[in-house]
Amino acid sequence: MPNSKLLFMIKADAYGHGIINITKYAHEECQVEEFGCATLGEALRLRKNLSDLEIEVYVFSDTDLASQISRREYIDKRILPVISSLDDLEMVLDDKEMLHLPLVLKFNTGMNRLGIKVENKDNVLRLLKKHQRQKIHHLMTHFASSFRSQEVTASIAKQAQAFNELKNFFLNSGLKIEKTSLSNSGAIEQQLGGDETHIRPGLMLYGPSSMLPKTKLKTSWKGLNISNLEVGIIRKDRINKGEPIGYGETPAPKDGVLVYVAIGYGDGFLTQYSGFVCQHKGHHGSVVGRISMDLTAILFPLKAEADLKVGECISLWSEDCSAIIDLCKISKSIPYQVFTALNERVPRVYQWN
Numbered sequence: 001m002p003n004s005k006l007l008f009m010i011k012a013d014a015y016g017h018g019i020i021n022i023t024k025y026a027h028e029e030c031q032v033e034e035f036g037c038a039t040l041g042e043a044l045r046l047r048k049n050l051s052d053l054e055i056e057v058y059v060f061s062d063t064d065l066a067s068q069i070s071r072r073e074y075i076d077k078r079i080l081p082v083i084s085s086l087d088d089l090e091m092v093l094d095d096k097e098m099l100h101l102p103l104v105l106k107f108n109t110g111m112n113r114l115g116i117k118v119e120n121k122d123n124v125l126r127l128l129k130k131h132q133r134q135k136i137h138h139l140m141t142h143f144a145s146s147f148r149s150q151e152v153t154a155s156i157a158k159q160a161q162a163f164n165e166l167k168n169f170f171l172n173s174g175l176k177i178e179k180t181s182l183s184n185s186g187a188i189e190q191q192l193g194g195d196e197t198h199i200r201p202g203l204m205l206y207g208p209s210s211m212l213p214k215t216k217l218k219t220s221w222k223g224l225n226i227s228n229l230e231v232g233i234i235r236k237d238r239i240n241k242g243e244p245i246g247y248g249e250t251p252a253p254k255d256g257v258l259v260y261v262a263i264g265y266g267d268g269f270l271t272q273y274s275g276f277v278c279q280h281k282g283h284h285g286s287v288v289g290r291i292s293m294d295l296t297a298i299l300f301p302l303k304a305e306a307d308l309k310v311g312e313c314i315s316l317w318s319e320d321c322s323a324i325i326d327l328c329k330i331s332k333s334i335p336y337q338v339f340t341a342l343n344e345r346v347p348r349v350y351q352w353n
């Protein structure tokens with residue numbers, strides 16, 4: 001997408017990776033200038049912690065525009081609310097303090113989540129004219145199913161078409177539109193939205209593809225995970241086939257070396273991950289039995305014994321995204337959820353040169 005600029009989505013604590021450090025890195029090392037949060041609270045946190053960064057910050061979902069206190073924050077902290085309903089638009093236009101707020105309008109072209117309904121475009125135009133607003137700072141919409149191939153999902157083309165018509169409607173009505181965007185990761189992976197001024201990737205910039213693994217269309221995205229989940233071995237024992245393991249006494253499926261690593265569902269390493277296979281120094285280990293709040297049992301073959309040491313770390317996922325895909329398969333989940341499930345009990349360590 002050589003002609004589009006990035007509006008990097010960093011909602012939900014940068015997909016669990018830590019909003020402050022990720023934003024700092026993306027801006028300072030990758031020259032990203034625009035960032036998307038979900039809530040006003042996230043945006044305020046960014047402004048507070050990175051007050052010297054010259055970045056544009058958007059709030060996409062929980063804008064809280066009905067509150068005058070929140071509306072003040074947008075002005076004072078130079079944050080852009082994404083206006084997603086007629087009510088919010090009226091609220092903003094009627095507020096004299098927001099007279100110079102750049103207007104970001106998100107339309108619902110078929111997802112029926114947030115967004116101003118397309119059929120209300122005349123009302124939007126009337127309101128803008130009434131308030132002598134000649135410019136839309138950023139016009140956007142959001143795909144409902146871009147994680148599926150556009151060959152099987154007619155809604156992708158339909159939404160793109162509706163967005164195009166909308167754009168032309170406002171342009172033909174004499175309004176200026178400074179920025180436009182519609183593509184999230186799945187759409188970008190399918191080469192959609194490159195004609196707009198902006199693209200809005202989230203997941204793909206953290207590594208994984210957002211297209212369903214079973215989708216027919218093979219994604220061109222070969223991202224590397226930006227995170228590596230390492231956990232310490234705190235216990236190691238031999239175990240015989242049939243001996244009980246942990247809560248519920250799951251019988252060991254074979255003889256082997258059982259290690260306990262210091263992570264569990266209390267950290268966001270979910271009970272559904274039981275059965276996940278990890279790799280350590282060339283050996284395969286399976287998560288066995290019930291994952292407990294702060295401990296997970298991994299069974300390795302006996303030949304791995306010398307390569308497993310208490311105090312050392314095992315990597316549960318690393319650069320290669322295949323471990324994330326496996327975790328998703330085993331838990332019927334999606335990479336978004338695997339990432340954001342990890343909570344603050346897991347210390348984040350940042351390294352870049």
Ligand SMILES: *Cc1c(COP(=O)(O)O)cnc(C)c1O
Pocket residue numbers: 009011060142183184185186200201202203204210
């Ligand atoms: C989360 C989000 C994105 C990014 O989605 P990914 O699938 O992570 O790329 C883009 N636009 C909007 C409106 C979003 O809410």
